[in-house]
Amino acid sequence: MKAVQVVDSLPRYGLAKVAGSLAPGLGAKLGAVSLVDIDEPLLPAPGWHRVRPRLSGICGSDLSTVDGRSSPYFQPLVSFPFVLGHEIVGDLDGEGGRVVIEPVLGCAARGVDPPCRECASGRSDNCERTAFGHLKPGLQTGYCHDTGGGWSTSMVAHESQIHPVPDRLDDDAAVMVEPAACAVHGVLGAEGATVLVLGAGTLGLCAIAALRRFTTPGTLIATAKHPEQRRWARELGADVVVEPRETHRLVRRATRSLKVGASLSGGVDVVIDCVGSAKSIEEDLAVVRPGGDVILLGMPSTVTVDLTPLWHRQIRVRGSYAYGTETFDGEPRRTFDLAFDLVEHAGLGRLVSARYPLDRYREAIDHAANAGSRGAVKVVFDLRGEKRR
Numbered sequence: 331m332k333a334v335q336v337v338d339s340l341p342r343y344g345l346a347k348v349a350g351s352l353a354p355g356l357g358a359k360l361g362a363v364s365l366v367d368i369d370e371p372l373l374p375a376p377g378w379h380r381v382r383p384r385l386s387g388i389c390g391s392d393l394s395t396v397d398g399r400s401s402p403y404f405q406p407l408v409s410f411p412f413v414l415g416h417e418i419v420g421d422l423d424g425e426g427g428r429v430v431i432e433p434v435l436g437c438a439a440r441g442v443d444p445p446c447r448e449c450a451s452g453r454s455d456n457c458e459r460t461a462f463g464h465l466k467p468g469l470q471t472g473y474c475h476d477t478g479g480g481w482s483t484s485m486v487a488h489e490s491q492i493h494p495v496p497d498r499l500d501d502d503a504a505v506m507v508e509p510a511a512c513a514v515h516g517v518l519g520a521e522g523a524t525v526l527v528l529g530a531g532t533l534g535l536c537a538i539a540a541l542r543r544f545t546t547p548g549t550l551i552a553t554a555k556h557p558e559q560r561r562w563a564r565e566l567g568a569d570v571v572v573e574p575r576e577t578h579r580l581v582r583r584a585t586r587s588l589k590v591g592a593s594l595s596g597g598v599d600v601v602i603d604c605v606g607s608a609k610s611i612e613e614d615l616a617v618v619r620p621g622g623d624v625i626l627l628g629m630p631s632t633v634t635v636d637l638t639p640l641w642h643r644q645i646r647v648r649g650s651y652a653y654g655t656e657t658f659d660g661e662p663r664r665t666f667d668l669a670f671d672l673v674e675h676a677g678l679g680r681l682v683s684a685r686y687p688l689d690r691y692r693e694a695i696d697h698a699a700n701a702g703s704r705g706a707v708k709v710v711f712d713l714r715g716e717k718r719r
Contacts, residue, residue: 332716333482334691335366336395338410343398350397355699357397358692363414365691371478374464375441377489380423381431383713385505385685386480387417388698390533390606391629392472396695401631408473409466415480415711416472419495419504423484428495430507431487432666433470434652435477439488440465452655452662454490455515470652481688483716493666503679505710506536510678511669513537514544516627516650518658522599523548524585526577528613529604530554530563531701532681532708533627537602539676542567544658544668549584551598553577556702566676581617592616593639599623606630614647615639625650685712 339362346361357363373380392414394400416433436454437445440463448456461467468474471487478485495504513536525547527537534552541547552568553576554560563571572580582589587596597619603610606628612635614624620643627650640647653665673679683706686694691711698709 331368331370331483332688333366333368333413333478334363334415334688335368335411335413337362337364345398346396347398350399354397355393355696358695361396361398363396363691363695365688370484371476371486373486374476378486379425379489379492381418381420381429381485381487382423383415383418383420383480383482383485383711384428385419385501385682385710385712385714386415387505387509387532387708387710388694389417389509390531392416393695393699394629394631397699399631404469404473407460407467407469409468409475412468412473412475413479413482413485414472415482416470417505417508417710418471418480418485419501419507420480420485420713422492428501428504429487430493430495430504430666431471431480432491432493432511432653433472433508434491434654435460435465435468435470435474435488436490437463438490439463455652455654481691481711483688483713493670496670499670499674500679501714502682503673503677506673506678506681506708507666507669509533509708510536510540510672511653511665512650513540513627514668514672515653515656515665516625517541517602518544518656520600520602520623520625521545521547522623524581524598525550525600525602526581526598526617527552527563527568527602527604528577528610529628530559530571531604534604535559535562535566535681535707536672536678537604537627538563538568539566539678540672541602543672543675551580551584556705558705558707559702562681562707577613577617585619587619596620597622600625602627604628608633608635611635615643615645618643618645620644622646623648681707682710683707684709686710687712688716
């Protein structure tokens with residue numbers, strides 16, 4: 331089958347890191363990623379199904395891998411070589427019907443019985459066995475050698491990962507369900523009179539839509555670097571949209587705070603950080619009120635940040651990874667069920683901006699890495715016309 335694969339090569343990883351520091355996405359030309367012709371992954375056990383991807387998105391975490399920016403933390407949680415791609419809509423091979431894949435490889439997929447305490451409670455996002463069971467290590471599909479990934483013509487998925495796609499949703503909408511689920515998981519419980527979403531890429535825009543759909547912010551502020559991002563942020567529900575350099579001034583005015591050095595005396599109730607850089611985390615701590623909440627929705631790499639404001643202002647910081655089971659309106663709900671609702675309600679399929687075949691993977695990665703400046707949001711691989719070999 332055709333696939334875009336990552337190999338375990340320290341020299342090539344080093345080249346990717348150097349190239350990615352020069353220009354986003356450049357690691358695809360010099361790094362550990364290549365288009366290959368390999369055998370289809372085998373079905374690991376009963377309960378597994380073969381899936382033929384139709385569309386597969388390019389995510390920020392994929393770009394970090396391509397450009398050699400992934401944290402060393404992930405080394406024991408992946409297995410090489412692996413095929414990238416975890417935002418997937420595809421067809422069940424031989425069974426018909428479109429499906430979306432929930433990528434987390436928890437105890438059910440790994441054949442771990444009894445399941446860990448987190449999976450037993452429906453929180454597969456906190457699975458304690460992502461390096462164990464009958465699969466090689468891999469926190470998600472797209473980072474596990476045994477499952478394959480969406481940037482290919484064939485992969486495998488466990489029945490616990492499979493969600494049927496309603497006929498009323500087209501492929502563009504369906505491929506947005508996974509990033510929408512990430513946003514839903516992060517914003518639920520983010521209540522406050524003022525909420526700031528930092529960053530307006532795919533994840534930030536999904537977060538804005540999810541806040542409007544599932545929470546009741548008083549004032550929803552968003553920062554967006556590029557004009558098209560600002561347009562989408564307003565359309566999806568932000569009350570006020572500013573360029574990043576205007577964030578402090580706007581928050582100061584909206585919350586009637588005073589300036590104290592590089593920080594504010596008060597600030598917003600909640601910051602949802604969809605960037606995940608050292609600079610953005612410093613910004614979070616500077617503009618959230620004392621006792622406020624910071625939610626790290628964007629995946630940071632290794633960063634150096636002065637945490638003194640965290641201590642002095644008694645700020646609560648929590649990470650948000652993946653999805654599982656949520657409490658919504660007092661009832662347990664699967665995150666993906668809420669995400670299907672959000673994608674349909676907000677029309678998130680409109681965010682799919684460009685589609686590429688696999689053999690143009692370098693162009694696709696370059697486009698995704700520079701999406702904002704090029705007026706795009708979500709860039710995907712279109713596998714619908716690909717031959718298996």
